[in-house]
Amino acid sequence: MAKTHVAYVCSSCGAEAAKWMGKCPSCGEWGTMKEFTISKQKTSASIASLSTAKVNAPIRLGDIEITNEPRLDTGNAEFNRVLGGGLVPGSMVLIGGEPGIGKSTLVLQVILNIKNRKTLYVSGEESVKQLKLRAERLDTRNDDCLILAETSLERIVEMVKDVNPELLIIDSIQTISTEMAEASPGSVSQIRECATALLRLAKSTNIPTLVIGHITKDGAIAGPKILEHIVDTVLQFEGDQHYMYRILRATKNRFGSTSELGIFEMRQNGLREVSNPSELLLSEDHEGLSGIAVTAAVEGIRPFLIEVQALVSTAAYGTPQRSATGFDTRRLNMLLAVLEKKVGFKLSQKDVFINIAGGLKVNDTSTDLAIMSAVLSSNFDIPVPPHTAIAGEVGLSGEIRAVARIEQRIAEAEKLGFSQMILPTANYKSLAAPAKKLKLIPVSKVEDAFRILFKD
Ligand code: TYD
Ligand code: MG
Numbered sequence: 001m002a003k004t005h006v007a008y009v010c011s012s013c014g015a016e017a018a019k020w021m022g023k024c025p026s027c028g029e030w031g032t033m034k035e036f037t038i039s040k041q042k043t044s045a046s047i048a049s050l051s052t053a054k055v056n057a058p059i060r061l062g063d064i065e066i067t068n069e070p071r072l073d074t075g076n077a078e079f080n081r082v083l084g085g086g087l088v089p090g091s092m093v094l095i096g097g098e099p100g101i102g103k104s105t106l107v108l109q110v111i112l113n114i115k116n117r118k119t120l121y122v123s124g125e126e127s128v129k130q131l132k133l134r135a136e137r138l139d140t141r142n143d144d145c146l147i148l149a150e151t152s153l154e155r156i157v158e159m160v161k162d163v164n165p166e167l168l169i170i171d172s173i174q175t176i177s178t179e180m181a182e183a184s185p186g187s188v189s190q191i192r193e194c195a196t197a198l199l200r201l202a203k204s205t206n207i208p209t210l211v212i213g214h215i216t217k218d219g220a221i222a223g224p225k226i227l228e229h230i231v232d233t234v235l236q237f238e239g240d241q242h243y244m245y246r247i248l249r250a251t252k253n254r255f256g257s258t259s260e261l262g263i264f265e266m267r268q269n270g271l272r273e274v275s276n277p278s279e280l281l282l283s284e285d286h287e288g289l290s291g292i293a294v295t296a297a298v299e300g301i302r303p304f305l306i307e308v309q310a311l312v313s314t315a316a317y318g319t320p321q322r323s324a325t326g327f328d329t330r331r332l333n334m335l336l337a338v339l340e341k342k343v344g345f346k347l348s349q350k351d352v353f354i355n356i357a358g359g360l361k362v363n364d365t366s367t368d369l370a371i372m373s374a375v376l377s378s379n380f381d382i383p384v385p386p387h388t389a390i391a392g393e394v395g396l397s398g399e400i401r402a403v404a405r406i407e408q409r410i411a412e413a414e415k416l417g418f419s420q421m422i423l424p425t426a427n428y429k430s431l432a433a434p435a436k437k438l439k440l441i442p443v444s445k446v447e448d449a450f451r452i453l454f455k456d
Contacts, residue, residue: 005037006035006036006037007035007036007037007189008020008021008033008034008035008036009033009034009036009188009189009192010024010026010027010029010032010033010034010188011032011033011034011188012024012027012029012032012225013026013027013029013032013225013226014188014192014225014226014227015027017033020033020035021033027225034187034188036181036182036183036187036188036189037181037182037183047153047154047157047178047180047197047200069088069089071083071085071086071087071088071089072086072087072088072089072114072117072166072167072208073086073114074086074087074110074113074114075110075113075114075115076109076110076113076273077273077275078248078262078263078264078273078274078275079106079110079248079262081260081261081262082235082248082249082250082256082260082261082262083233083235083250083253083255083256084250084253084255084256084257084260085256087167087208087210088208088232088255089206089207089208090202090203090205090206090207090208091202091208091209091232091233091254091255092198092199092202092208092209092211092230092231092232092233093208093209093210093211093231093232093233093234093235094173094211094212094213094227094228094231094233094234094235095107095210095211095212095213095235095236095237095248096212096213096214096215096234096235096236096237097212097214097215097236097237097238098214098215098238098241099214100241101237101238101239101241101246102237102239102246102264102266102271103171103172103212103237104123104125104126104134104171104212105134105138105266105270105271106237106248106264106271107121107169107171107210107212108121108131108134108135108138109138109140109270109271110167110169110210111142111145111167111169112135112138112140112141112142112145113140113142114142114145114166114167115142115144116144117166117167118144118146118163118164118165118166119144119145119146119165119166119167119168119169120145120146120147120148120159120160120163120165120167120168120169121145121146121147121148121169121171122148122149122150122156122159122168122169122170122171122176123147123148123149123150123171124149124150124151124170124171124172124175124176124185125171125172125175126149126171127149128147128148128149131147131149132147137268137269137270138269138270139269139270146163146165150176151175151176151177151185152176152177152178152179153176153177153178153193153194153197153198154178154179156170156176157197157201160201160205160207161205164205164207165207166207166208167207167208167209167210168201168202168207168208168209168210169209169210169211169212170198170209170210170211170212171212172211172212172213172214173191173194173195173198173211173212173213173227174186174191174213174214176190176194177190177194178190178193178194178197180193180197181193191227192226192227195211195227195230195231196230198211199230199231211231213227215236228251228252231252232253232254232255233250233252233253233254233255233256234250234251234252234253235248235249235250235251236248236249236250236251238361239266239359240359242359243358243359244265244266244267245263245264245265245266245274245277245280245358245359245360246263246264246265246266246271247261247262247263247264247299247360248261248262248263248264249261249262249300257301259300259301260300260301260302261299261300261301261302263277265280277302277304278303278304278305278306278412278415278416279416280358281304281305281306281307281357281358281360282294282305282307282416286307287383287386288383288386289383290377290378290380290381290382290383290384291309291310291311291312291374291375291377291378292307292308292309292310292374292377292383292384293307293308293310293370293371293373293374293377293384293388293390294306294307294308294370294384294388294389294390294418295308295362295366295367295369295370295371295389295390295391296366296389296390296391296409296410296412296413296421297362297364297366297367297391297409298364298366298403298404298405298408298409299362299363299364301405301408303405303408303409303411303412304360304412305389305412305413305416305418306356306357306358306360306362306367307356307357307358308327308354308355308356308357308367308370308371308374309354309355309356309357309374310352310353310354310355310371310374310375310377310378311351311352311353311378312350312351312352312353312375312378312379313350313351314349314350314351315348315349315350315351316351320347320348320349320350320351320352321351321352321353322336322351322352323352323353323354324353324354324355325354325355325356325359326354326355326356326359326360326361326362327354327356327361327362327367327371328363331365331368332352332354332371334396335368335371335372335375335394336352336375338372338394338396338397338398338446339372339375339376339446341398342398342445342446342447343376343446343447343450345375345376345379350379352375354371354374354375364403365393365403366391366392366393366403366404366409368392368393368394369390369391369392369393369394369400369422369446369449370390370391372394372446372450373390373449373450373453376450376453376454377453377454380454382454384453385420385453386419387417387418387419387420388418388419388420388421388422388453389409389413389418389420389421389422390421390422390449391403391406391409391421391422391423391424391427392422392423392424392443392449393424394446398445398446398447399444399445399446400424400425400443400444400445400446400448400449401424401426402424402426402427402430403423403424403427406423406424406427406430406431407431407432409421409423410423410431410435410438410440413438414435414436414437414438418438419437419438419439420438420439420440420441421435421438421439421440421441422441422443422449422452422453423440423441423442423443424442424443424444425442425443425444426444427442428440428442429442
């Protein structure tokens, strides 16, 4: 009879305790400790043999030789970019995202693209037939990649040792389970045990492993936070299901920067890499329409020109409505308060709706000035002058603050044929070289910017 013991694990942070507690001593969440049984001696032979224990002695930093192991090219430029230049041997990468966003499609495209190498796709969600049907939809053909529909961790480990692939994909971590934990698949203990075993597998065999993970409503990867600590790289796949754009960003990367961003477009035949996002986001011609402004934003380290749309209407009810898609509503309220104070915009009588075109979410505060311009443009029904890009963070006193990477923003606006750009004075003064084709208009207060844009 296998020896078992009972432990209590916090479903929020993964902390373990010997007895039940109302409040997790580690993360302070209430009511998250769940009971589960661990059978100690059940660790199967295949998993026990994964031990990577070597006798390690301290070594002088100077004596360590760096052997630059070549990274595995995934054949997908956007994916490579986010990883920091391809997959590092033996690394474990977690791809998180909401259901239906395209995680399975992304990894399937990656393995179809890797030709002449042995790859193994393990799916616990779909049957091999469903995977075949999905592969048929995609452009690339590759009859050599191996598909396995399996949910048992022990059998997956055995298969991987048999097949010895050069890339392993697990779709998804929530569907696989191990005999080591007695909870149902997807529970904290299962996810933790499976992820640790897969990490040991990756490190001992040097096979790069891509693991898909689902995301909860509030955006956290379902399962304990420790899942994110275990893996080397955490990638988030995000986007609005009603739009075709998908953004892949790294939130943790032991082998590269976290400021890189990959952009894709979901098509009938799979995900297409988007190497020039601004052209897509600005493709429609809205000249002469009020309530639209174009901002030169930077997400990660990539410059984008994004269209900001605003609608201001007379409030029908006592409390005016504020709604923003793709932009922080609290920040919108702050910007509206600045407008009220500086330009006499009557906040309490207006409904304000903001939309960032293309279903993108922007976190860059340099969007502030464009948002305010779009709001005023809609309010007065005067269009923003054509071919004008706007960049500037707005402070509480209506001052316009400098933004990062101004040269890149200017270059992007020039490349797309804009004729003028409104930018913070502080940035303008620090510019090394003047822009070639773009007329730069420095502003230091919101009033100045609006005077130039709306000339009243
Ligand atoms: P999927 O990869 O199954 O999402 P996830 O694994 O993240 O749950 O993607 C499912 C969605 O993508 C589905 O709504 C259909 C759409 N899709 C396309 O639009 N084009 C395609 O070529 C494929 C394969 C899927
Ligand atoms: Mg899937």
